Amino acid sequence: MRFSRFLAPLTTLAVLGLAACGGGAAPASSAPASPTAASPAAAASKPAAAASASAKPAASGAASAKPAASGAAGAKTANIGAAFSLTGPGSPYGPVQKNAVLLAQDDLNKAGGVTLNIDVQDDASAKEQGINVFQSFIKGNDVAIMGPTLSGLALATDPLAQDAKTPVLGVSNTAGGITTIGDYIFRDSLAEEQVVPAMVKAVVDKYNPKKVAIMYANDQPFAKSGADAVKKEMDDRKIQVTDTETFASNDKDFSAQLTKIKGTNPDAIFISALADAGANIVAQARKLGIPDSVHIIGGNGMNSPQIAKIAGPAAEGIIVGAAWIDSSPNPQSQAFVKAYKAKYNLDPDQFAAQAYAGVQILSDALKRANLSGDTAKDRTALRDALAQTKNVDTVLGKFSFTSGRDADHPPVVQVIKDGKFVLFS
Amino acid sequence: MSIFLQQVVNTLFQGSIYALFALGYTLVFGVLDILNLAHSAVFMWGAFMALLLVTKLGLNIVLAFVLAMIGSGLLGILLDRVAFAPLRKRGASNLAPLISSIAMAIIFQSAALGLFGGLVYRFPPGTAPSADIGAGGVHVDVLQVIIFAVAVVLMVALQLLLQRTRLGKSIRAVAENQKAARLLGIHVERVIAITFCISSALGGAAGVLVGLSLNAIAPDMGQAIELKGLAVIIIGGMGSIPGAVIAGFLLAATEVFTISFISSTVRDAIAFGLLFLVLLIWPSGILGRRALREA
Numbered sequence: 001m002r003f004s005r006f007l008a009p010l011t012t013l014a015v016l017g018l019a020a021c022g023g024g025a026a027p028a029s030s031a032p033a034s035p036t037a038a039s040p041a042a043a044a045s046k047p048a049a050a051a052s053a054s055a056k057p058a059a060s061g062a063a064s065a066k067p068a069a070s071g072a073a074g075a076k077t078a079n080i081g082a083a084f085s086l087t088g089p090g091s092p093y094g095p096v097q098k099n100a101v102l103l104a105q106d107d108l109n110k111a112g113g114v115t116l117n118i119d120v121q122d123d124a125s126a127k128e129q130g131i132n133v134f135q136s137f138i139k140g141n142d143v144a145i146m147g148p149t150l151s152g153l154a155l156a157t158d159p160l161a162q163d164a165k166t167p168v169l170g171v172s173n174t175a176g177g178i179t180t181i182g183d184y185i186f187r188d189s190l191a192e193e194q195v196v197p198a199m200v201k202a203v204v205d206k207y208n209p210k211k212v213a214i215m216y217a218n219d220q221p222f223a224k225s226g227a228d229a230v231k232k233e234m235d236d237r238k239i240q241v242t243d244t245e246t247f248a249s250n251d252k253d254f255s256a257q258l259t260k261i262k263g264t265n266p267d268a269i270f271i272s273a274l275a276d277a278g279a280n281i282v283a284q285a286r287k288l289g290i291p292d293s294v295h296i297i298g299g300n301g302m303n304s305p306q307i308a309k310i311a312g313p314a315a316e317g318i319i320v321g322a323a324w325i326d327s328s329p330n331p332q333s334q335a336f337v338k339a340y341k342a343k344y345n346l347d348p349d350q351f352a353a354q355a356y357a358g359v360q361i362l363s364d365a366l367k368r369a370n371l372s373g374d375t376a377k378d379r380t381a382l383r384d385a386l387a388q389t390k391n392v393d394t395v396l397g398k399f400s401f402t403s404g405r406d407a408d409h410p411p412v413v414q415v416i417k418d419g420k421f422v423l424f425s
Numbered sequence: 426m427s428i429f430l431q432q433v434v435n436t437l438f439q440g441s442i443y444a445l446f447a448l449g450y451t452l453v454f455g456v457l458d459i460l461n462l463a464h465s466a467v468f469m470w471g472a473f474m475a476l477l478l479v480t481k482l483g484l485n486i487v488l489a490f491v492l493a494m495i496g497s498g499l500l501g502i503l504l505d506r507v508a509f510a511p512l513r514k515r516g517a518s519n520l521a522p523l524i525s526s527i528a529m530a531i532i533f534q535s536a537a538l539g540l541f542g543g544l545v546y547r548f549p550p551g552t553a554p555s556a557d558i559g560a561g562g563v564h565v566d567v568l569q570v571i572i573f574a575v576a577v578v579l580m581v582a583l584q585l586l587l588q589r590t591r592l593g594k595s596i597r598a599v600a601e602n603q604k605a606a607r608l609l610g611i612h613v614e615r616v617i618a619i620t621f622c623i624s625s626a627l628g629g630a631a632g633v634l635v636g637l638s639l640n641a642i643a644p645d646m647g648q649a650i651e652l653k654g655l656a657v658i659i660i661g662g663m664g665s666i667p668g669a670v671i672a673g674f675l676l677a678a679t680e681v682f683t684i685s686f687i688s689s690t691v692r693d694a695i696a697f698g699l700l701f702l703v704l705l706i707w708p709s710g711i712l713g714r715r716a717l718r719e720a
Contacts, residue, residue, distance in 0.1 A: 256680065
């Protein structure tokens with residue numbers, strides 16, 4: 001048929017266009033192209049719409065060609081690369097982090113000091129893309145890298161930065177073994193092993209469970225770290241772990257594991273998963289008849305308001321240990337909450353707060369580092385300045401690094417009530 | 426005992442989803458000897474179509490389901506026209522359409538990513554009925570029963586179409602020998618297009634049902650089920666409809682009972698170990714009718 005001659009080149013255009021706008025795609029505001037019509041008109045408009053939609057990100061990509069860090073006296077500019085999971089299983093967290101980082105960039109650039117130029121790229125929650133993004137930052141003139149969102153990626157990407165002597169500031173990595181990669185790797189997010197003891201203590205003090213089941217994503221290192229930390233707490237406190245189940249982050253059906261857990265009659269279940277899987281698990285758990293008296297305790301992945309959005313009433317009562325809560329009385333935090341809400345019409349969550357704080361920490365270190373304009377020297381100078389970070393005012397409170405370059409501040413324990421996180425008591 | 430029954434319920438539900446998804450795969454393979462790896466992308470688009478119809482046009486879910494099936498069928502015809510028909514004309518080997526289908530899958534998924542972003546979408550509350558109709562410690566949601574019933578109806582309808590109608594006879598004739606069918610006056614290209622239409626409609630239907638049951642629709646939702654679908658059709662015999670159904674339930678049963686009695690950590694290892702075992706004993710799958718043709 002004649003129109004099939006057009007379809008091949010048009011489809012090629014579509015591939016090129018869509019490949020260009022692959023990663024940081026935003027939800028369409030225009031009416032989505034209906035794929036139901038196979039007529040030439042529709043086939044022509046779909047690739048054309050895709051091609052024009054992709055022209056915008058491509059253009060902005062070109063526009064953000066970074067200026068070389070200026071070494072001249074006066075305003076200095078620091079280029080920072082940020083790798084966040086804007087798509088894929090990490091996508092409940094990445095866009096929120098991107099929002100916070102850009103907000104922080106605006107706020108801090110207004111306040112003076114070293115001008116920040118943050119380039120946010122999508123790591124697609126995939127190691128390969130994360131590595132590509134890191135390498136483009138390392139080869140470029142970025143003086144530091146923020147992210148990546150997921151600990152699993154960090155374990156693959158951070159060694160590259162360490163070898164290239166480029167400082168990395170993780171803002172949501174909570175697995176074990178991240179900062180031990182090397183002295184250029186820092187994080188402002190509390191590790192699972194820092195949060196779990198406080199969280200378990202709070203739950204034990206209030207509910208005194210005698211039997212606990214554990215369920216975690218075996219393809220996410222942070223989930224395994226959380227599960228290991230919980231198991232250790234249970235062993236120390238002589239609480240029986242009735243069952244340990246695993247699943248993959250892409251799984252959608254958890255009824256088999258939950259049915260088995262239900263059969264062991266636990267008093268509480270610890271679930272560590274990314275937001276999408278976590279929400280499905282709690283929804284299915286309640287549907288399978290696991291009663292509300294069996295409390296759900298979450299790992300860091302459950303610290304997202306997406307859980308309540310997706311799981312609805314099933315999310316009520318989930319207890320999670322966190323690094324930040326929006327009701328924190330810290331005045332910087334309160335200002336941040338207002339500003340974030342005003343700019344994005346969304347409430348910020350822990351991930352946003354940690355990302356914002358990350359920029360604040362970098363900005364403080366940049367002031368103290370003596371930037372010369374030579375990228376390699378500046379990276380080392382920045383690393384040394386970061387290591388000296390002491391009591392910096394951030395939205396997380398007064399922030400310092402431990403000697404192991406982990407975050408040094410106490411966790412909070414929060415619980416989902418009426419779809420929102422409140423302090424657990 | 427109620428735990429065991431609950432696991433049986435879980436198996437039946439999961440198995441019906443696998444079987445429905447695999448039907449489309451195996452139909453195209455049976456007729457054309459090619460593996461259409463864009464099937465999972467059509468599955469995902471079927472779900473998005475239903476979502477858009479419900480949220481943007483306010484249609485009720487039954488109507489949206491039917492329209493999404495039709496839409497997916499049309500997508501299948503498009504797939505054939507763009508990715509497979511030109512290769513058939515040039516007498517390409519069996520590998521070329523496979524690779525072409527991978528490309529189409531990437532295109533479809535990128536289109537969805539570009540239009541919808543990486544977020545997970547949900548049907549508005551109240552779209553589908555939801556009520557616990559279990560008894561005796563076994564929990565069954567009415568939605569699961571409906572989905573199981575719809576899947577079974579579609580499977581039976583497909584089998585009836587193939588065995589009892591003239592169109593079905595044409596499809597089976599083309600599957601057996603394209604040249605002979607052409608000589609007998611069957612319009613082979615049209616039959617192939619219709620096969621893709623049916624296969625993709627089934628894939629889209631599976632997508633809508635899965636999207637409803639999990640209330641989660643995202644551009645990457647096809648990936649989790651894609652590999653399982655492939656395993657199902659291999660175990661069941663590539664090209665065999667009853668084989669796909671049996672294998673779908675068999676795979677679900679293996680997964681559920683591995684988790685129950687062994688451990689969820691080895692679930693995938695055992696499920697794919699089963700695949701190896703079946704292929705050792707029945708190289709063409711359980712109900713596979715002929716030896717796999719070489720590429």
